[in-house]
Structures are given as C-alpha cells and as structure tokens.
Amino acid sequence: MAIFEILTYPDERLKQESALVEQFDAELHGFIADLEETMRAGPGGVGIAAPQVGRFQRIVIVDCSVTRKPVPNHGRLVLINPEVLTWDGMEVGREGCMSVPDYTGNVIRATQITLAAQDEQGQPLEFAFEGFEARAVQHELDHLDGLLFLDRLVSRRNDLFRRKVYQPKPTKAKKAE
C-alpha cells in the first residue's frame, strides 16, 4: 500500500482527458487500493479521481458515508469508466478539492443523476445518486475530462441557496381524472 502524491493546480496534467480502462487485472486492483488510501489520508475527502495522482484513466472512488453530517449515500464506491445517463435538478453548493488547496467555491451541480459504470472486475453497475453524493460523483467525473471545480465557479455573492430541505414544496394534490 502506498499514498500517492496529489497533483495540484496549476499542474497542466490536471487538464488532461483520461482514457478508458480496458484491463481489469491485479495491477488495477493494486492501484485502486493505493488510490483509496490516498483519498482517506486527505482530511475530509469524500472522493478522488485517478488523474489527481497522475494516472490518466477513468477511475474514481467516492465514499459519502464519512461526512460530518450524514447524507444519503451508497457507501464506498469504485466507479470505472463512469458515464452519466440522466441529470435532473440543479443546486449551488460549496466544493473544495485536494488538487486545489486552501480554496473553496460555489458550483452548480445536478441534484439527481443516474450513472452507468464498471466495477473492479469490469462488471456493469448502475446507480441513482442524489444531493451531496451526486455532487461528489459529478466533481470526480469532471477530473476525468480535465475539468476542475474552478472551471465551474459561480459567484459567492447574490446566489440563491434555497434548498428543498428547508423550503419544502407543498405537495400538490393529485388531480382528479
């Protein structure tokens, strides 16, 4: 096991697009174990993408079971060759990144996504994510396309942050047919 060095912006390699994983072998499994150890070594990190440690393949790990305040989550996930199938809703939220130390900013993300990916053996997976976990997944997937949250910043001022949790919409009575 090893902890990788994290590439930090302005390292140009973070802007690079990552390639599909084709070999699901022991070497990949070893890399994933080290990638996870690297993620857990960072304070408060709920996700990591392979290009953040200089491996330009479409591999991300997300674990939203470790947040300070609990959020809906699927536990520890290794997502290989992930692809968003559907997006729904949008919300501004605060993000930080191991590759961008000492800066956090507001980013708009979809509140619900469905996603197809492969597991460590190459078997197909499908998930529906919401809220904080959906945000984490979208943030990590961006790394695979050479995007940082800095590319998606919106103003810290004058944003509306109303969330369904605190402003529940009145449930509409079903129309009589």
Next chain:
Amino acid sequence: MNDWYMLTLVGKDRPGIVARVTAALFDGGCNLGEASMMRLGGNFTIMLMVQFQGSAQALAAVISPVAESLALHPHIDHIDAALHQHLEPDVRITVYGADRAGIVAKVTGALAEAGLHILDLTSDVGGSSERPIYVMSIEGHAAEGIEALASALEVATAADGISAQLTPIQTMYG
C-alpha cells in the same frame, strides 16, 4: 518580516477604477492578496491586501497619484496578516424585510449570542424609495451549532415581519 498592508480606497464610482489602481500598484512593485471591491451607494469601495517591501509612506507615494486623479480617498494600515488563513463557513443566513433602522443590530446581536462568527456579510436596499426592502446575506461559522442559530434567528425575526432563512453549508471535498 511581515510586509502586508490593508489598502482601502473609496470614491465616486466610474468605470476603470480597478484597472488603474492595480496597474499603479503593480508598477510600484506591489503584490496583491485577498480583496473585496464593490459599488455601495454610487461609491466604489476597495479593500485590498497589498504586499509591499517598504514603509506605509512609500506605499502612500505609490498610490497617491492614481488616487488623486480618480478622486479616491486612500487609507493604509500595516497589518498582521498572511495568506492561506481561510476559515470555512458552515452556515448561510439570508434575512429580508421592509427596511427600517435596527434590523441588522437585532438579528446579528441574537446570532452572535448563539455563537455565530460572521465571515462574510453583504447587504443591500432594494424596492422603491417609498417602500424600501432590506436584504442581507451572511456566511459564517456556527460555533455552538446550527440549531442554536436557528432558534435565535426565529426569535429575532418572529414579531417583526422579517423573513429569514438558514442553510447549512456542507463543503464537499473531492
């Protein structure tokens, strides 16, 4: 040696202030740090961390010509400061209502007592001259927890027809 200054500049707003001020600072050998700049009531206000290897008098000499030509009032403080000292907010509070004196004092007083450390506050007055509305947005750290703030906010705004919203900020580190 700590070589940070806080430079504040205030004057009637017009286009080009930031470009001309920062060009003068750059030409004078300054490095810029964190800043907040905005238009308030037709004035442009600048609060700017400036790193400068020299005295406050020397920095004043750098800024004076451009400040005079733009009719900006400068103020320079040597400050005990450093970059990378951010505190992460964990709560956002917005307050709005019909404008009148005392809203800010009442609301922030109650919130301070409930443990709020304000990191960023902006407010504005909108509506019309006859019916102005006050809107305030705060980001801060809830030292005694979100619930304490929520209760304090409810009490402070209940009777006055002021609307308030409190939203936890959970920063996602990926």
